[in-house]
Amino acid sequence: MRLLITTDTVGGVWRFSQELVKGLLEAGDSVALVSFGRPMSSSQRAECVWIAARWGERFAYHITKVPLEWMQENESCLHDGEVILEKVAREFRAELLHSNQFCYGAAQLGIPIAVTAHSDVLSWARSCNGGLLQESSWLKQYHSLVQNGLNCASIVTAPTEWMLRALQQSFSVPAERYAIANGRTIPAARVNHRKLQAVTAGRLWDEAKDVALLGNVSSPFALVVAGETHESGANFAAIRNLEFVGSLREDEMLRLFAESAVYICTSRYEPFGLAPLEAALAGCAILARDIDSLREVWSDSAVYFRDADQLSALLSELAEDPALLHEAQEQACRRAQLYSRDRMTTAYRSLYAHVLAKEHACVA
Numbered sequence: 001m002r003l004l005i006t007t008d009t010v011g012g013v014w015r016f017s018q019e020l021v022k023g024l025l026e027a028g029d030s031v032a033l034v035s036f037g038r039p040m041s042s043s044q045r046a047e048c049v050w051i052a053a054r055w056g057e058r059f060a061y062h063i064t065k066v067p068l069e070w071m072q073e074n075e076s077c078l079h080d081g082e083v084i085l086e087k088v089a090r091e092f093r094a095e096l097l098h099s100n101q102f103c104y105g106a107a108q109l110g111i112p113i114a115v116t117a118h119s120d121v122l123s124w125a126r127s128c129n130g131g132l133l134q135e136s137s138w139l140k141q142y143h144s145l146v147q148n149g150l151n152c153a154s155i156v157t158a159p160t161e162w163m164l165r166a167l168q169q170s171f172s173v174p175a176e177r178y179a180i181a182n183g184r185t186i187p188a189a190r191v192n193h194r195k196l197q198a199v200t201a202g203r204l205w206d207e208a209k210d211v212a213l214l215g216n217v218s219s220p221f222a223l224v225v226a227g228e229t230h231e232s233g234a235n236f237a238a239i240r241n242l243e244f245v246g247s248l249r250e251d252e253m254l255r256l257f258a259e260s261a262v263y264i265c266t267s268r269y270e271p272f273g274l275a276p277l278e279a280a281l282a283g284c285a286i287l288a289r290d291i292d293s294l295r296e297v298w299s300d301s302a303v304y305f306r307d308a309d310q311l312s313a314l315l316s317e318l319a320e321d322p323a324l325l326h327e328a329q330e331q332a333c334r335r336a337q338l339y340s341r342d343r344m345t346t347a348y349r350s351l352y353a354h355v356l357a358k359e360h361a362c363v364a
Contacts, residue, residue, distance in 0.1 A: 001029045001352055004085065004111075006101055008068050008172075009044055010039040011203060013100045013118050013275045016159075016182055016249075018047060019060070022096075023183070024346030025051070025129060028059040032092040036081060037068045043249045062088055069103045069145045070121050078145060082107045083280035096352055105149030105156075109126045112154040112355045113249075117270045120146060120319035124165035124171035127269035127291075128207040147171050150260055151226040154355050157348075159272035162293040166271070178331075178351065181297070182272050183344025184336075189282045198262035198315065199284070201253060204229050214242055216308035220319040222263075226256060257282035261325060262318065264311065265289055272297060280336035285328035287314055301335035303328055 003024060007017035014035075021031050033048065040048070040063050046315070048061040067073045081104060089109045097103055097113045105115040121142060123131045133139055142166065145291040150156060156177040158164045158347040167173055198221040214223055219241070228247045248256065253275075257263065264277030265288040265320045273294065276286050286302040294302065303318075305311040318325040 001094055001349070001356070002095045003029055003352065004034070004080075004089050004092060004109075006030045006085070006097070006099045006104055007033060007035050007100065007187075009035050009040050010037050010068065011118075012272075014044065015184070015274050016118070018051075018184075019184055019291075019341045020345060020348060021051065023341045024349070025055045025059060027345060027349060029349070030092075031060075032094060033059070033061045034085060034088055035061070035063050036066045036077075037071070039063055039065060043323075044105055045319050047250075054136070060088075060092060066109045069101055069142060074138065074141055074145065078103045078106065078148075078281040082109075096350070097223050099149070102149035102271070103145040105153035106151070108227060112359045113152070114155045114157065114351065114355060114358045115149055115153040117156060117158040117163055117167050117271075119163070119269070120167060120170065123271075124208055124269050125161075132298050142282060143171075148213060148312060151331070155351065156349065159248070160293050163271040180344065180347045180351065181339050182274060183339050183341045184277050184281065185341035186278060186281050189254075191258045191283075194261045194283070195222070195259050196220070196319065197224050197260050198287070199224045199226065199260040199263050199279065200266055201226040201248075201279075203227055206263070208267055210266045210268045212263070213266045213308055213311070216311040217241070217315070219315045221262060221315050222259060224256065224260065226253060254278060254282060259282055260284055261329070262287055262315070265294060265356055267291070269293055269295075276302075277336050277339055280332035283329055283333060285318065285325060286332040287311065298332070298335060298341075301331040 003269050007014055024031050042140055051059050064084055067077045069077055073246045085107050096111055099115050105113050125131050150171055150173055155217055156174050156179050157184045164177055164179055185301050204211050224243045226245045226248050257279040263284040263286050265276045267289055270293055288302040290304040290305055290306050303314055305314055
């Protein structure tokens with residue numbers, strides 16, 4: 001298959017798309033990747049250069065500055081992105097577009113379009129501030145972009161059933177929709193000794209991550225926080241008892257996970273969560289906020305908390321009982337291995353084949 005895939009450079013969509021692209025190339029497909037949002041970082045560009053060097057002309061990538069639909073400057077994102085996608089699709093001879101943004105479900109490319117819903121602003125708002133969003137021309141435009149994309153898409157996916165249900169609370173979603181779990185494959189962790197430290201990671205300026213919760217935690221573990229800061233997140237440095245290590249490259253993040261005993265997922269909103277998956281694959285026990293989406297992903301292989309007091313108690317218990325900590329690490333690692341790159345790629349390749357077969361049947 002010849003596939004056109006969109007990504008963005010801001011959050012977990014980047015890592016998802018990189019894993020999927022590598023899986024598809026390993027399976028023999030050809031992929032053109034187009035990034036939206038801010039320009040790629042040097043490490044993101046280096047990753048694309050590495051993929052191009054390994055798979056040659058079966059892989060192409062294109063960097064754009066077209067805003068994402070949730071950004072404030074979203075008036076022209078569909079038009080400007082569609083122009084680029086049409087050109088790339090034609091030159092690459094793409095058979096199908098897999099859009100990781102909603103709006104390009106409505107792109108007029110003459111090929112089937114699968115849209116993956118990784119998150120959306122309205123379900124984010126329900127989880128973070130009771131659903132309160134100020135009416136504005138931006139919000140109206142966002143809602144229109146998302147709904148039009150969903151209306152026109154050939155098929156819709158999300159990484160969890162929870163995300164599909166959340167999407168349906170705000171938008172009309174096509175009847176043909178599937179939950180396909182994200183996948184990740186990382187090198188085996190090589191560490192001689194894990195530190196008695198707990199780590200969390202994510203965009204610190206995103207209210208959904210609720211990193212501030214850790215400021216109220218009493219912990220025998222050192223608490224390490226990795227992630228991108230923002231003007232609005234300047235006060236994070238004042239939170240007591242936390243070590244902030246900033247935004248890390250992929251290899252640095254994986255090394256941090258491999259050196260840590262525990263990963264704490266503080267998120268109030270987490271449609272899937274690739275960082276805890278990476279941490280579990282690297283050998284960390286998972287302590288997760290007790291929310292439905294994380295229950296779906298981790299089942300009984302994570303330890304759940306509802307507030308800072310419960311989290312403090314769990315950390316103390318694990319620090320005092322090495323056998324219990326080891327068991328939690330083993331359970332998380334076994335569960336994480338279910339979410340492999342191969343499994344995700346196989347599911348998406350089956351989906352693409354299904355969509356293309358429907359398209360060919362309609363043409364015939």
